[in-house]
Amino acid sequence: MSKWENNEEIKIFQEYLRIPTVHPDVDYEPCIEFLKKQAESLGLPVKVFCPGGPKKPILVMTWIGTQPELPSVVLNSHTDVVPVFPENWTHPPFGAEIDAEGKIYARGAQDMKCVGMQYLAAIRALKKDGVTLKRTIHVVYVPDEEIGGKLGMEKFIPTTDFKFLNVGFSLDEGIAGPTEEYPVFYAERSIWHVHFKISGTTGHGSLLHKNTTGQKLRYIIDKFMDMRAVEEKKLENNPHFTIGDVTTINLTMINGGVQDNVVPPLIDVGFDIRIALDLDHKVLDAKFEQWIKEAGGGIEIEFTQKEALVEATKIDASNPYWIAFKSVIDELGLKIKTQVFPGGTDSRYIRKAGVPAIGFSPMNHTPVLLHDNDEFIKADIYLNGIEIYKKLIPRIANA
Structure with a gap:
């Protein structure tokens, strides 16, 4: 025992x-x-x-x-x-x-x-x-x-x-910390799950049709992956950043096609996006519309989740609860790293209601x-x- x-x-x-x-x-x-x-x-x-x-x-x-x-x-x-x-x-x-x-x-x-x-x-x-x-x-x-x-x-x-x-x-x-530091979370990124429903020319797989779903799919994926690469560089080049400080983009679903020799009339591609606090949601929406136009049109957007920006909890003298929290941390001699939570917790609903919340x-x-x-x-x-x-x-x- x-x-x-x-x-x-x-x-x-x-x-x-x-x-x-x-x-x-x-x-x-x-x-x-x-x-x-x-x-x-x-x-x-x-x-x-x-x-x-x-x-x-x-x-x-x-x-x-x-x-x-x-x-x-x-x-x-x-x-x-x-x-x-x-x-x-x-x-x-x-x-x-x-x-x-x-x-x-x-x-x-x-x-x-x-x-x-x-x-x-x-x-x-x-x-x-x-x-x-x-x-x-x-x-x-x-x-x-x-x-x-x-x-x-x-x-x-x-x-x-x-x-x-x-x-x-x-x-x-919060989350466990593998080192002496305790992670402390004051905000979360907004979660967007978006699907691009891509329509295009169908026909026999032996021909070179114009405006196919495959061509449009490639364009949309390339745009997302280019944006992803920029965010990767941000994370790599700033030693103070954690994953919560950048926008993450991952292709999570592709559906479409009926037979090997038939060019499909519809392909559905889905992405998981976690939006950093400094990226304007309207700017991202406008990007999507621009990409659709550049890809040749015939694409519908469907959001299965689209969270609005939720204000971060203040971690300064304006927040008496934070002052109280930090005073204990200092008194106990604990090392903390304040950061944006990488995933989603119930704190996003609490903050959305105007209540400050700390994840720990x-x-x-x-x-x-x-x-x-x-x-x-x-x-x-x-x-x-x-x-x-x-x-x-x-x-x-x-x-």
């Missing part, structure tokens, strides 16, 4: 990890029952909301502050995890086993069941020490973040139930294994994260 297995907080974390809230067709009910049990043990009132439907529960635990009229603080996490390929794991993906080095293996160990339980562990310690807070804390557990949050946080934000929480600031997930998972010296095989977090890193939240939560709540 490892030295960590008798630790009560580790045991609670393991219990949470063993609940397989895994896509597709997640059964959230066992998870909700577990969280209700945790709320009861902490003496925190709990409510469950289902704006996305009865199978998409959002659970909110509330620690009422001494000045509840002040804007509250949300500690957000998502309960769902991505699928696993058990044959590629050296430990059972939902076993939460600890090896001799203290590595806790499980899907969700990093993304992000660790944070969801670290919040509660910190609150447990603070309440035990008799700490009181000015602002009310809402610990929020949402479903479906891993599939875009459409029936989770996005549905919750416009409701009167969310407005009643009176949220002034939110903490949410207190994991350093940890390889980035979210969505990967053998996802793990070391027990010592997990427990140290609790200590960080024990400082962060009161400082932010009393800002």
Whole structure:
């Protein structure tokens, strides 16, 4: 038995990890029952909301502050995890086993069941020490973040139930840091998933037709790949940049054709674009229209996702929550790197509602294994994260 297995907080974390809230067709009910049990043990009132439907529960635990009229603080996490390929794991993906080095293996160990339980562990310690807070804390557990949050946080934000929480600031997930640095996220790129439905001359494959779908497809792909190359150079030439500072472009789908010797009348090509904060969306829309004209026309654009620009959270003196956050970081002597999140989290919906949000998972010296095989977090890193939240939560709540 490892030295960590008798630790009560580790045991609670393991219990949470063993609940397989895994896509597709997640059964959230066992998870909700577990969280209700945790709320009861902490003496925190709990409510469950289902704006996305009865199978998409959002659970909110509330620690009422001494000045509840002040804007509250949300500690957000998502309960769902991505699928696993058990044959590629050296430990059972939902076993939460600890090896001799203290590595806790499980899907969700990093993304992000660790944070969801670290919040509660910190609150447990603070309440035990008799700490009181000015602002009310809402610990929020949402479903479906891993599939875009459409029936989770996005549905919750416009409701009167969310407005009643009176949220002034939110903490949410970040990513592990493989070095001493902790990544801290203040913004996200806008996600565009765009399809070009290309029409062209059809006919026998033995001839040289004009204005074929293949010719137009090549033109559109070349334009995207040229733009991609420019962004690659930006990233390579600026040592301070991370992937979130540039626009990423990837061709993800091509569909079309009926037979080897028939020139197809229609080809559909799809791209995943994550737009950097400094690229004007109107300029990009205009580029697309220009490319279509230059390619010869006969092309329709369809967006399966087209997010508007969401304002970044300010990380300067104008944001008292950031000042509180940074004061703890400095006090503990932690090294951080502020950056734009490379993917998408529920913070984009929170920021869109005008609420500042910071993404932070207190994991350093940890390889980035979210969505990967053998996802793990070391027990010592997990427990140290609790200590960080024990400082962060009161400082932010009393800002």
